[in-house]
Each structure stands twice: as C-alpha cells, then as structure tokens.
Amino acid sequence: MITLEKRAGPSKAWALVTPLVAVALTMIVGGILFAALGKNPFETIRTIFLDPLFSEFAWFYRPQLLIKGAPLVLIAIGLSFGFRAGVWNIGAEGQYIMGAICGAAVGLAFHPMESRLIFPLMVLAGAFGGWAWAMIPGVLRVKFGTNEILVSLMLVYVAEQLLASMALGAMRNPEGMGFPGSRNLAQYPSAANLELIKDSGMHWGVVAALIAVIFAYVTLSRHIFGFQVRLAGQSPRAANFAGVNPAGMILICLGISGALAGLAGLFEVAGPAGQISIDFNVGYGFTAIIVAFLGRLHPIGILLAGGLMALTYIGGEIAQSNLGLPGAAIQLLQGMLLFFLLAVDMLTNYRIKFGKGGTV
Amino acid sequence: MTLLSLQGLTKAYPGVVANDNVSFEIGRGEIHALLGENGAGKSTLVKTIYGLVNPDAGSMLLEGAAFAPPEPRAARKAGVAMVFQHFSLFDALNVAENIALGMENPPPLQDVAEQVREVSDQYGLPLDPSRVVGDLSAGERQRVEIIRCLLQDPKLLIMDEPTSVLTPQEVTILFETLRKLASEGTSILYISHKLEEIRALCDHATVLRMGHVVGECDPSQTSAREMAELMVGAVLQVPEKPDKPAGNVALTLTGLSAPAPHEFGTALRDISLTVRRGEVLGVGGVAGNGQDELVAALSGEMRVSSGMVRMGDDDIGHMPPNARRALGLCAAPExxxxxxxxxxxxxxxxxxxxxxxxxxxxxxxxxxxxxxxxxxxxxxxxxxxxxxxxxxxxxxxxxxxxxxxxxxxxxxxxPDVLIINQPTWGVDASAAASIRQAILDLAVAGAAVILISQDLDELMEIADQFSALNEGRMSDPRPAKGLTIDEIGLMLGGSHDMEVSHVDA
Known part of the structure; x- marks a missing residue:
C-alpha cells in the first residue's frame, strides 16, 4: 500500500524540482494526447517547445517571446503577492482590460497633439484603471465579506462587455469607415509603446516586467511588507497578532495585482495590439495564474515560468499553422502544466511511503 | 495479571531516537502513569500503542496475543481507546451528533443519546447529549471524548494530559470516574506532568527520559520531588518568589467591555482592575470564559473603546498591537x-x-x-x-x-507590561519551572505581569494577586497568599458543576 507521510518541514529540494517534473510530465502526457489526435508526438513537442528558439525562423519568434512573456510576468508578479497572502484575485483579465481602456482613453483624448508627457500619463491611467477595477472586489470583501474569487472573476465578463462597447462606440476610430476598433495607438508617436531596440521585442512592458521582478524580489525577501504578506497567507491569526491589518492587506494585495495587470494592458494596447478592439484580450490574465504558481510564487521563478508559458503560446501557434493542431489542444497543454504542478507539489510537504498493506 | 506488555519498542526519526528499547507492562485494572519531559518519547509511545506510529523494532502483547495495530481503527477494535490532549469535536453539533460521527456504524441518534445518558449516569460524568458542544466548558468537552471512548467498552484507556483544562472540582469528578473504571477491570495509561495528581491517582509509574525507561516507581510511596528529578535527571529548581514592594500602577482597565468576536466567543463585561509594576496578577478560570478575548483586548488584536485600557497615562484601547509594543506592552497568546x-x-x-x-x-x-x-x-x-x-x-x-x-x-x-495566557500548557516540569522563574525575574525587574492560567498550582506559585474570569466578568483581585482551594473554587464561579457528582461504586 502506498501512503503519504507528512514531512517535518517542506523539502527545499522538492520545491525546486517539482516545476521541472511537472514540465516533464506535461510533455509525456501531452505527447500521448497529440498521438491520440493523430499527430507525431515527438514532432509536435519539438515544434511547441524548441522551434520558437532554434528553428530557422527563430529570429522572428524570439522577439515574440518577450512580447508574450512580458504581460504574463507583469501580471503574475502582482498576483503572487495576493496568492501568498491568501487573497485570490482571479480577475486579472478584467483588470488588464480596464488598464488598456483607461490608458488608451487618455492617449486617444490627446490625439493628435504630440507631447512627451502623453505616454507617462497613459501609463498612470492604465495602472489606475486596473487598480480601480480590483478595488471593487477588495472593498466588497472588506465591507461585506463577499468572496473575492467570485466577484473578481465575474468582473472579467463585465470588463469584456465594456471593452466591446468601447470598441464599437465611444472609442471607435472616427476615420475607421465604421469598422469596430479604436485608432491605432502604435501609429501615434506620442502614445506608442514601440520597440526600444529594433527587432528585439523589447518594449516598455518588458522593462516594467523586469522592474516588477526586482521590486517583488526585494520586497519579499528584505522588506517588512513582504514578510507580512507571507505571514498573512500562512497564519492569519499570527499575522493579526503581529500587527498586520487584515483588511489593509486584502486591499493592498488586490491593488498591487490590479495595478500591474492594468499596466500590462496599457503596454499591450499601446504597442503589440495597437488598438482597443473587441478581441483585444487573449487570456493573459488567466494564464498568469498558471505562471504565478508554476514559478512557485517566487519572482525569479515567475520570470522563468513566464518565459516557458510564452514559449507554449508561440510554439502552439506554430503547431496550429504548421501541423494543424487544434487550438484547444494547446490550452489543454497549458492547463495540464498547472494540474501536474499542483499534483507533484504535494511531494514538497509529504513523502511517499511504500509500506505494508493493512486495512482492517 | 498483565493486559499489555511492551517489549523492546524502538522508533527513530531522522536525527532523534524517540523510543529506545522501551519495555514495561500494564496490569489489568491498573492505573499506570507515564511520566517524562517533553521530547522524552511519551507521545511516540502512546501513538505506537494506538496504531498511529509503526515501531522500527520491538513488539507488543495484548492479553498474551501479538498486537501490532497498523492504524487506530485496528487498535480501537482490539480494545484500546485514547483521549487526546486536544479535542476533536465540532462546535456547532450537539454531543450525541459528535459521538455518532466517531462511530463506525452509528445507530440512530436517539439510541446514541440513550447510550450517552446511560454511560454518563453509570460513571458519574454529568453530560446532556442534546447540548451543543460550542456551549460546553473544557471539562464537559473532555467528558464527551471520554464517553466516546467508553462506548467502545475499552480494555485500555489512554489519557494524554487530561487535567490541564479542568477546575479542581472537575478533576475530582474525573478521578472518581477513572477509579471506578479501574475497579471494573479497565486499565488506564495516564500521561501527565502533574506529579501530585499522579501520586493521588496512579498505582504504578514508568518514567521515560530521552526515549529510555529510566525508572519505575509506586507513586504513592515516592515524593513528587523524587519523581521530578528522576524525570529530568537532575536536581529540580523550584521558582523563588522574593518579597518585594509593588511599584506604580502600570496598567489600568476601566469598565473594559467588548462584544464576543465570534459565535462561540465570550463577551467581556465591565472589567476594572489595576496592575502595578513588579506585580504578577494571576487570572484563573475555566477555559472559554473570556481568556482569549481578554488577551486580544490587551494585546491590541481586538480594539476597544478609548479610556478602557490605559498604560500609565497613555490611553491604548484603540491602538493596534505594534503601537502597544512600542509603549512596552507585550503578549504571549495561548x-x-x-x-x-x-x-x-x-x-x-x-x-x-x-x-x-x-x-x-x-x-x-x-x-x-x-x-x-x-x-x-x-x-x-x-x-x-x-x-x-x-x-x-x-x-x-x-x-x-x-x-x-x-x-x-x-x-x-x-516589556513594562506582559500578558501571558497558559504559559505552561502541555509543557514538562523542568521547562515549566524555568518559564515560571523567567516570569518572576521579569516582575522583580519591575514589569507588571498578567498571567492567565488554568493551572491553579501555577497561579498560587507565582501570582501576587489572584482574580478569576467567569463568563467574561472578572472578580476583584485578592492577595494570592492565604487563599484556600475552596475560596478559589468559589471565585471561579458556581456554574460549572461545582458539586462532585455521586458515583455508584
């Protein structure tokens, strides 16, 4: 009989190894899935995980890695604070949309004026939009004890409706011949979030993501706030005893994750996406949840996990176009990653024991 | 006649040998004490008997037959029952429901309630099966656990630190019950660090130290001090309480009242008192009478209206914990x-x-x-x-x-003011003595101490003033010196089964 025995303390070695084991298991089971779909599993896995980096078209894909990875890392860093403190913001996707709408609104309002101040203003507006959207579940939780998981998740759909209404109404390009979607901000120099180095994929969002990683790392390891975040998540009563204000912790954590998700939305709408459109959001806010956990809620881990997840996005697109793999299979693969991670994670706190059987 | 015999039990964990070649025997109908410091291996040993731990080596014989329970269910089936130090009861359910939940194939609730009434009459453990557990005192909760065990009709009953949450009166009731059980042939393995109790109750004692059996004795023929020294392996230090004049008032409570923080909490009602520098105020009372709430209101985890709590001239009732710490108020919750x-x-x-x-x-x-x-x-x-x-x-x-x-x-x-709740709960004799000495030293150095405890011996040992909490009200402090157990019992309040129930022997 196989039994689980609780370890005296979490195993450091397993905490580091589990993400790798989860990736390996995902590749194996994913391969079986692809084989069942009638594809060559080895070719498919290679296409998804290696082609974006090493194929002859890698020069095109590598910058994409930064473009896809940056919003994931930026959002996941924000989420990691809340997840460590036991505050479950599942609605980053909505905050991402609201950041994009607010930021774009500021840019569009100034069109066609040119000024160096416009882009910084948009950045502030983007962060504000995400923050404000996250404050709704925050305030409801603090004042009325509602569940922030449900409220933040449902607000995603509200934000999506708002996005559609903006693309079709208030923000529609007046010179767009009636097509939905706003003006292209990427073609408006004062508002554009262009590549800082040509063909590198490096835009302000990437810079912001790297700053966020460093900021989070320092905060969590060296600052009293980071300590309080961890304490609140592990032992709420001890946190209260240590002087952490539970309501304040909820609002701050939701605020950080909302603001960072809003920033990610702004950098996306002003750069790679270029405009507010009905299908602007592609699920970064949800995928970032996987990235946060895959990265062990640790800033460096999130950076690596964000890279890996961006890889599956890009590799997945290649596999779709080159091998005719259905898009859902890629999402399944990403979901599997989280599933296996959570399953293998148990080994950090428990050890498997193959003992003698004995039920009575 | 031997009921359970342990032979060479050994269990090692990474870095520590919890039990090393432990052998002893428990006779039928015997009340057998298991003594030892924390970490001496008592818990591992009883967990082995109860099937929670598999030994690395050694064997057990129950009534002459090999006994190696792979899990508690097997141990219970063989007739071993255990009352844990920490209760596993659901606050929101009533007594009968709680007991039925622990049964393999529970009969209808009516029958469970009937059985509970029967057993509680038989053994003098007053308990109404229809009461909600959240409203019960710690002593009554323990009775639920004991009756749950007795319904299995055990041959061996293991009790882990059973008296740490009881009033003196409840202890008397418990002891009557245990003696009656023993007289009917049930063996009892009794774990405690309260040596006087063991002397009063037990027929035989096995002393463990660092995983080894270091001695056996007849507790009624051995002094508490000898047993303690056997347990610790050294001469025991008894805390010294020097006489010293009390200083200025350090902490003042004026009409401290607060609503219960949650459904099963207790409201604080109009508590007024002062504590002086250099003074230890001992607060007795049965668990669940507002101890946690009092600590929370003093530590700052629970804010109260301004004017209710003062440190010197500072009004601190509205302050969060860290602001109070900055002023010199520290707390150690239970x-x-x-x-x-x-x-x-x-x-x-x-x-x-x-x-x-x-x-x-x-x-x-x-x-x-x-x-x-x-x-x-x-x-x-x-x-x-x-x-x-x-x-x-x-x-x-x-x-x-x-x-x-x-x-x-x-x-x-x-700190200038220290609030402590149950500092020696589940702590062995030598560690308890050193904790008490440290508290006294702090008071001598000029701090005001509020010591909340259910261990009356502890309160009498180090408190200068004694007061009792009862349903969120606090009695007026009285000098601890010269208080008798009866007077204390009255201060603790009459609503908790003060009179010893009649036991049919």
Missing part, C-alpha cells in the same frame, strides 16, 4: 501554533513576528535579517530552546520548546 508563532516559518522569522518594533529589526521597513538571526539565537540560548538551528521551522519544535521560545521572545523584549 495557542502556540498559528497564533503566537507561524508554524511553517523559521525561528528567525518568528523572532521577527513580534520583535520587530522593540528590537529594531528593521529600518524604514527594510529588514535586518542579521539582527533578527541574533535575536532568535539569543532566545534559543537564554531559554534553552532545543532545536538544531534558528533556521528550523517552528512546527519542527516540540510544544514545550516552542513555548519556551515564545515566552523568551516576549520577555527578552524587556
């Missing part, structure tokens, strides 16, 4: 794991948990980990906390060691 300390964090991080303000472990929010490490090391050294390193997690420490760490952390912050 629950070590998850309240006074975070179990999954290291001792360094736990030192930071309350020490940040007074020990200046951060500047402008940035943590000084080296100072936190030094502070943790200082606590570990001065309070003899046994741990491999300051980097170990709190949950890897035994209860007594973690308690020494928690108390040490607060005392080494040199």
């Amino acid at each position: 629950e070590r794991n998850g309240h006074a300390a975070a179990p999954d964090m290291t001792l360094i991080e736990n030192a930071l948990l309350t020490g940040n303000v007074r020990k200046e472990l951060s500047s402008r929010g940035f943590l000084k980990w080296d100072r936190a490490r030094d502070f943790a090391a200082e606590i570990i050294e001065k309070f003899d906390v046994r741990t491999p390193s300051a980097g170990s997690t709190a949950r890897s420490l035994s209860g007594g060691n973690l308690q020494k760490f928690v108390i040490g952390r607060e005392i080494l912050q040199d």
Whole structure:
C-alpha cells in the first residue's frame, strides 16, 4: 500500500524540482494526447517547445517571446503577492482590460497633439484603471465579506462587455469607415509603446516586467511588507497578532495585482495590439495564474515560468499553422502544466511511503 | 495479571531516537502513569500503542496475543481507546451528533443519546447529549471524548494530559470516574506532568527520559520531588518568589467591555482592575470564559473603546498591537501554533513576528535579517530552546520548546507590561519551572505581569494577586497568599458543576 507521510518541514529540494517534473510530465502526457489526435508526438513537442528558439525562423519568434512573456510576468508578479497572502484575485483579465481602456482613453483624448508627457500619463491611467477595477472586489470583501474569487472573476465578463462597447462606440476610430476598433495607438508617436531596440521585442512592458521582478524580489525577501504578506497567507491569526491589518492587506494585495495587470494592458494596447478592439484580450490574465504558481510564487521563478508559458503560446501557434493542431489542444497543454504542478507539489510537504498493506 | 506488555519498542526519526528499547507492562485494572519531559518519547509511545506510529523494532502483547495495530481503527477494535490532549469535536453539533460521527456504524441518534445518558449516569460524568458542544466548558468537552471512548467498552484507556483544562472540582469528578473504571477491570495509561495528581491517582509509574525507561516507581510511596528529578535527571529548581514592594500602577482597565468576536466567543463585561509594576496578577478560570478575548483586548488584536485600557497615562484601547509594543506592552497568546508563532516559518522569522518594533529589526521597513538571526539565537540560548538551528521551522519544535521560545521572545523584549495566557500548557516540569522563574525575574525587574492560567498550582506559585474570569466578568483581585482551594473554587464561579457528582461504586 502506498501512503503519504507528512514531512517535518517542506523539502527545499522538492520545491525546486517539482516545476521541472511537472514540465516533464506535461510533455509525456501531452505527447500521448497529440498521438491520440493523430499527430507525431515527438514532432509536435519539438515544434511547441524548441522551434520558437532554434528553428530557422527563430529570429522572428524570439522577439515574440518577450512580447508574450512580458504581460504574463507583469501580471503574475502582482498576483503572487495576493496568492501568498491568501487573497485570490482571479480577475486579472478584467483588470488588464480596464488598464488598456483607461490608458488608451487618455492617449486617444490627446490625439493628435504630440507631447512627451502623453505616454507617462497613459501609463498612470492604465495602472489606475486596473487598480480601480480590483478595488471593487477588495472593498466588497472588506465591507461585506463577499468572496473575492467570485466577484473578481465575474468582473472579467463585465470588463469584456465594456471593452466591446468601447470598441464599437465611444472609442471607435472616427476615420475607421465604421469598422469596430479604436485608432491605432502604435501609429501615434506620442502614445506608442514601440520597440526600444529594433527587432528585439523589447518594449516598455518588458522593462516594467523586469522592474516588477526586482521590486517583488526585494520586497519579499528584505522588506517588512513582504514578510507580512507571507505571514498573512500562512497564519492569519499570527499575522493579526503581529500587527498586520487584515483588511489593509486584502486591499493592498488586490491593488498591487490590479495595478500591474492594468499596466500590462496599457503596454499591450499601446504597442503589440495597437488598438482597443473587441478581441483585444487573449487570456493573459488567466494564464498568469498558471505562471504565478508554476514559478512557485517566487519572482525569479515567475520570470522563468513566464518565459516557458510564452514559449507554449508561440510554439502552439506554430503547431496550429504548421501541423494543424487544434487550438484547444494547446490550452489543454497549458492547463495540464498547472494540474501536474499542483499534483507533484504535494511531494514538497509529504513523502511517499511504500509500506505494508493493512486495512482492517 | 498483565493486559499489555511492551517489549523492546524502538522508533527513530531522522536525527532523534524517540523510543529506545522501551519495555514495561500494564496490569489489568491498573492505573499506570507515564511520566517524562517533553521530547522524552511519551507521545511516540502512546501513538505506537494506538496504531498511529509503526515501531522500527520491538513488539507488543495484548492479553498474551501479538498486537501490532497498523492504524487506530485496528487498535480501537482490539480494545484500546485514547483521549487526546486536544479535542476533536465540532462546535456547532450537539454531543450525541459528535459521538455518532466517531462511530463506525452509528445507530440512530436517539439510541446514541440513550447510550450517552446511560454511560454518563453509570460513571458519574454529568453530560446532556442534546447540548451543543460550542456551549460546553473544557471539562464537559473532555467528558464527551471520554464517553466516546467508553462506548467502545475499552480494555485500555489512554489519557494524554487530561487535567490541564479542568477546575479542581472537575478533576475530582474525573478521578472518581477513572477509579471506578479501574475497579471494573479497565486499565488506564495516564500521561501527565502533574506529579501530585499522579501520586493521588496512579498505582504504578514508568518514567521515560530521552526515549529510555529510566525508572519505575509506586507513586504513592515516592515524593513528587523524587519523581521530578528522576524525570529530568537532575536536581529540580523550584521558582523563588522574593518579597518585594509593588511599584506604580502600570496598567489600568476601566469598565473594559467588548462584544464576543465570534459565535462561540465570550463577551467581556465591565472589567476594572489595576496592575502595578513588579506585580504578577494571576487570572484563573475555566477555559472559554473570556481568556482569549481578554488577551486580544490587551494585546491590541481586538480594539476597544478609548479610556478602557490605559498604560500609565497613555490611553491604548484603540491602538493596534505594534503601537502597544512600542509603549512596552507585550503578549504571549495561548495557542502556540498559528497564533503566537507561524508554524511553517523559521525561528528567525518568528523572532521577527513580534520583535520587530522593540528590537529594531528593521529600518524604514527594510529588514535586518542579521539582527533578527541574533535575536532568535539569543532566545534559543537564554531559554534553552532545543532545536538544531534558528533556521528550523517552528512546527519542527516540540510544544514545550516552542513555548519556551515564545515566552523568551516576549520577555527578552524587556516589556513594562506582559500578558501571558497558559504559559505552561502541555509543557514538562523542568521547562515549566524555568518559564515560571523567567516570569518572576521579569516582575522583580519591575514589569507588571498578567498571567492567565488554568493551572491553579501555577497561579498560587507565582501570582501576587489572584482574580478569576467567569463568563467574561472578572472578580476583584485578592492577595494570592492565604487563599484556600475552596475560596478559589468559589471565585471561579458556581456554574460549572461545582458539586462532585455521586458515583455508584
């Protein structure tokens, strides 16, 4: 009989190894899935995980890695604070949309004026939009004890409706011949979030993501706030005893994750996406949840996990176009990653024991 | 006649041998005491008997037949029952429902209630099966656990520190019950560190130290001091209480009232008192009469109206915990794991948990980990906390060691007012003695101490003034010297089965 025995303390070695084991298991089971779909599993896995980096078209894909990875890392860093403190913001996707709408609104309002101040203003507006959207579940939780998981998740759909209404109404390009979607901000120099180095994929969002990683790392390891975040998540009563204000912790954590998700939305709408459109959001806010956990809620881990997840996005697109793999299979693969991670994670706190059987 | 015989039981965990070649026998109808310091291996041993731990070597014989329960269910089936130190009851369910939940194939609730009534009559354990557990006192909750065991008709009943939450009157009731059970042939393995109780109750005692059996004795023929020294392996220090004049008033409560913080909490009602520097105020009372709430209101976890709590001239009732710490008020709550300390964090991080303000472990929010490490090391050294390193997690420490760490952390912050709840709950004799001595030393150095405890011996040993909590009300403090057990019992309040029930023998 196989039994689980609780370890005296979490195993450091397993905490580091589990993400790798989860990736390996995902590749194996994913391969079986692809084989069942009638594809060559080895070719498919290679296409998804290696082609974006090493194929002859890698020069095109590598910058994409930064473009896809940056919003994931930026959002996941924000989420990691809340997840460590036991505050479950599942609605980053909505905050991402609201950041994009607010930021774009500021840019569009100034069109066609040119000024160096416009882009910084948009950045502030983007962060504000995400923050404000996250404050709704925050305030409801603090004042009325509602569940922030449900409220933040449902607000995603509200934000999506708002996005559609903006693309079709208030923000529609007046010179767009009636097509939905706003003006292209990427073609408006004062508002554009262009590549800082040509063909590198490096835009302000990437810079912001790297700053966020460093900021989070320092905060969590060296600052009293980071300590309080961890304490609140592990032992709420001890946190209260240590002087952490539970309501304040909820609002701050939701605020950080909302603001960072809003920033990610702004950098996306002003750069790679270029405009507010009905299908602007592609699920970064949800995928970032996987990235946060895959990265062990640790800033460096999130950076690596964000890279890996961006890889599956890009590799997945290649596999779709080159091998005719259905898009859902890629999402399944990403979901599997989280599933296996959570399953293998148990080994950090428990050890498997193959003992003698004995039920009575 | 022997009921259970243990032969050479050995169990090793990484880094420590919890039981090393332990052998002894428990006779039928015998009340057998198992004595030992924290970490001596008592828990591992009883867990082995109860099927929670599989020994590495050695064997057990129950009524002459090999006995090696792979899990508690098998042990229960063989006739071994256990009452744990911490109860596993659901507050929102009634007594009969709680008992039915623990049964393999529960009969209809009506029948369970009938059985409960029968057993409770038979053994003099007053308990109404229809009462909600959340409303019961600790002693009544324990009766639920005991009756749950008795319904299995056990041959051996294991009791882990059963009296730590009981009033003297409840202890008397419990002892009557245990004696009656023993007279009917049930053997009892009784774990406790209260030596006087063991002397009064037990027929035989086995003493464990560091996993070995270091002695056996007849408790009625052995003095408590001899047993304690056998247990510790050294001469025991009894705390000294020097006479000293009390200083200025350090803490004043004026009409302190607060609503119950949750459904099964207790409201505080109009508590007024003063504590002077150099004075230890002992607060007795049965658990659940407002102890946790009083600590929360004093530590700052629960804010109260202004004017209700004053430190010197400062009104602190509305202040959060860290502002109170800055003024010199420290607290050590009862629950070590998850309240006074975070179990999954290291001792360094736990030192930071309350020490940040007074020990200046951060500047402008940035943590000084080296100072936190030094502070943790200082606590570990001065309070003899046994741990491999300051980097170990709190949950890897035994209860007594973690308690020494928690108390040490607060005392080494040199507070002017210290609030402590149950400092020696589940702590062995030598550790308890050193904790009490540290509290006395702090008072001598000029701090005001409020010591909340259910251990009356402890209160009498170190308190200058004695007061009792009853349903959120506090009796007027009286000098502890000269109070009799009867007077204390009356102060604790008459609503908790004061009279000893009649037992049919």
